[in-house]
Amino acid sequence: MPFHKDTFDRISEDKRDHIFTIAVSEFAGKGYAATSINQIARKAGISIGSMYSYFDSKEDLFLAVVDKGYELLERVFQGLRQEGPFREQLLELLNAAVWYAQRHPDMNNLYLSMMTEELAPLAMRLSTQAEKLSVDYYQRMLRQAVERGELRQDLDIPLAAYLIDNNVLLLQLACSSGYHQYRMQHFLAGRAEDKQKLADQLCDIIMRSLA
Amino acid sequence: MPFHKDTFDRISEDKRDHIFTIAVSEFAGKGYAATSINQIARKAGISIGSMYSYFDSKEDLFLAVVDKGYELLERVFQGLRQEGPFREQLLELLNAAVWYAQRHPDMNNLYLSMMTEELAPLAMRLSTQAEKLSVDYYQRMLRQAVERGELRQDLDIPLAAYLIDNNVLLLQLACSSGYHQYRMQHFLAGRAEDKQKLADQLCDIIMRSLA
């Protein structure tokens, strides 16, 4: 089930983190195919022999890294409060997305590359998918707000969840990916810098669709 | 200025198209780094020598292909009508995006991979950017609708344009990319199949933000 070998569990957490940090940065910057596992080992200061005693293959190293990132992301989601006014929940969500992307930009860019056809075969080997979590999360949040009367009764909840996620996703990507940052700037110019404020304004406009 | 050599202009259009078709499919499916120009040549039934007499490098072949796709996309955009009720314009836009993505799925997936950090350096060599076009297009469309009184006077036009584009982009990607199709299905289940109908519903929910 895990993508690493037992040996990897036995080394110090520092060393594990170090290897992951280097790996994420390489994979995120160069893409899966153009990244060399030998270079990751060299940069991480361990031998390739060790690398292969921790992971069965380049593919597994990659998946282990991505998986670790998903865990982190999950934890962020799970830390969000599930109550209070809908708008505040939405804002918190957007801010969490921004925070995560700014805190782990390489990891965030790795997700971006996972969306690519090139990595579809690899993505299929992952059991955890961010989507499952968020769909449930959104839909519950929306349902409760409708029940509370904060949002209109005839709201198309699945579609609303999708719409929200679209914007969360692209806001989040704009915090790490060169392309999405550039794209946002084209639309919003200077306003793209203050992500906090932008999240707030996005809340406003999204709320209008739902209320 | 063009990414191909003169020689490429001199071969038959059929052959040119054939090479492009193969190349788009390979690049889109495997990503830039994992794609071999030698294999593209083999699959296209021409010698590598010829390939290199058409393009100076793998990089140029890639850019030539992407550039051609941008042209196509531009033409689609320019074919849209610039008048009539806003909702109808928006719907036409969404449908055009869907149509393009379904007609040229490989090309569409190539754009997806261009968003990756890995390809940022290559993206910079491209002069045409889809973004420039769409920003202007959206903003004009919105401004006119506000003037006509179809949309509310205090609309934050740049943000609205960004919001719309977010949804157009992800709808479009859901038509070709395995990941985005999968993501949409998670949110919308069976409704993800009928993109026409979905576009209509997206129109509705987006309109609420703007009106």
Place this chain on the structure above:
Amino acid sequence: MPFHKDTFDRISEDKRDHIFTIAVSEFAGKGYAATSINQIARKAGISIGSMYSYFDSKEDLFLAVVDKGYELLERVFQGLRQEGPFREQLLELLNAAVWYAQRHPDMNNLYLSMMTEELAPLAMRLSTQAEKLSVDYYQRMLRQAVERGELRQDLDIPLAAYLIDNNVLLLQLACSSGYHQYRMQHFLAGRAEDKQKLADQLCDIIMRSLA
């Protein structure tokens, strides 16, 4: 017998010279193996097709070029006067060598590369060798000077000829080859610049061996 095809005789002398000039410069600068006949054609402004209608192969082009250079060199030698005081003949010879090397530096460097083992197989295809000429020339010159009583009676004529040619050869190479120029400068510093004066001084010191 000639290294070019008949077709080459039929084009204008200007064109022939142009092709040769480009070829000499490329071969001399990059060496035989690293020089591309296609690039010579391109730089000379003719098609490769034409190139191959003038010469059967890269090898033949090379040999044709070298052969032409030998002819030039022969003519220089044959223009030297065969009488007068020995010292003056020797000086004239040294000056002629310098003149030729400065006038045709690329050609001169081509000879240098012909001395290489790499080109021994090609050198063997050449009928004209500079050596044959010079051996006879030197020996006659020396014999006559001995007979005239200008040089000592017990002079080892073949060895003297060899000694002279050694110095002529290296002086000549110092006029075109980066390496030999550099080598001379190491020995003679600033004096390496004025080749005329140097030739005169070399005459002096060589004459002492012979008189």
Place this chain on the structure above:
Amino acid sequence: MPFHKDTFDRISEDKRDHIFTIAVSEFAGKGYAATSINQIARKAGISIGSMYSYFDSKEDLFLAVVDKGYELLERVFQGLRQEGPFREQLLELLNAAVWYAQRHPDMNNLYLSMMTEELAPLAMRLSTQAEKLSVDYYQRMLRQAVERGELRQDLDIPLAAYLIDNNVLLLQLACSSGYHQYRMQHFLAGRAEDKQKLADQLCDIIMRSLA
């Protein structure tokens, strides 16, 4: 500073020598450009992968080889005695040159190719130059002989050193290079075979210039 990687230091001396032997022979025989590092690896019985774990590039392999040869040559020079009658020192020098060239003919031919314009860029990357050593060596030898009254007081020492080196160089090359051997035979016929005797006669004729 060295042209090889650390890995190369760690393999057995036999293997190192074997690789060098093959490499020298290939480079000397075919020239730098026409030599394939893959073929060197094959002939040496190692994989290309290994070759590239020893040297960063073909260029570095070449320079490593040449550098090793320079070291050898230096050692030969440094082994010569710095005292005794000048003529004997000169003879010893000529004999050393002959010995070296006959012992390491490929290496000697490599020097020959280093004199070529083609390899000037590579030569520049070498720190050790045979010239520096020999200039000093010659000049000291000559100066001392002048002081001892063995050579004439008005001797042009730099020019004398250059003259000597010219003859040493070409004698040395005649021991390994097909061309220079051929050239010498043209001048000296059968006498070219007994290099020992020839060195002695060269000493005689050179001494006349200096005494």
Place this chain on the structure above:
DNA sequence: TATGAATGAGCCTTCATTCAT
């Protein structure tokens, strides 16, 4: 005769993976 597109062997180099120490 002149052209230049086409060919494909072969070059330099990289990299995932194995395995002896």
Place this chain on the structure above:
DNA sequence: GATGAATGAAGGCTCATTCAT
């Protein structure tokens, strides 16, 4: 368990040469 030398398939690219137009 850790190391890193060894392997060789495969990739991007060049170039001498041929041949249809």
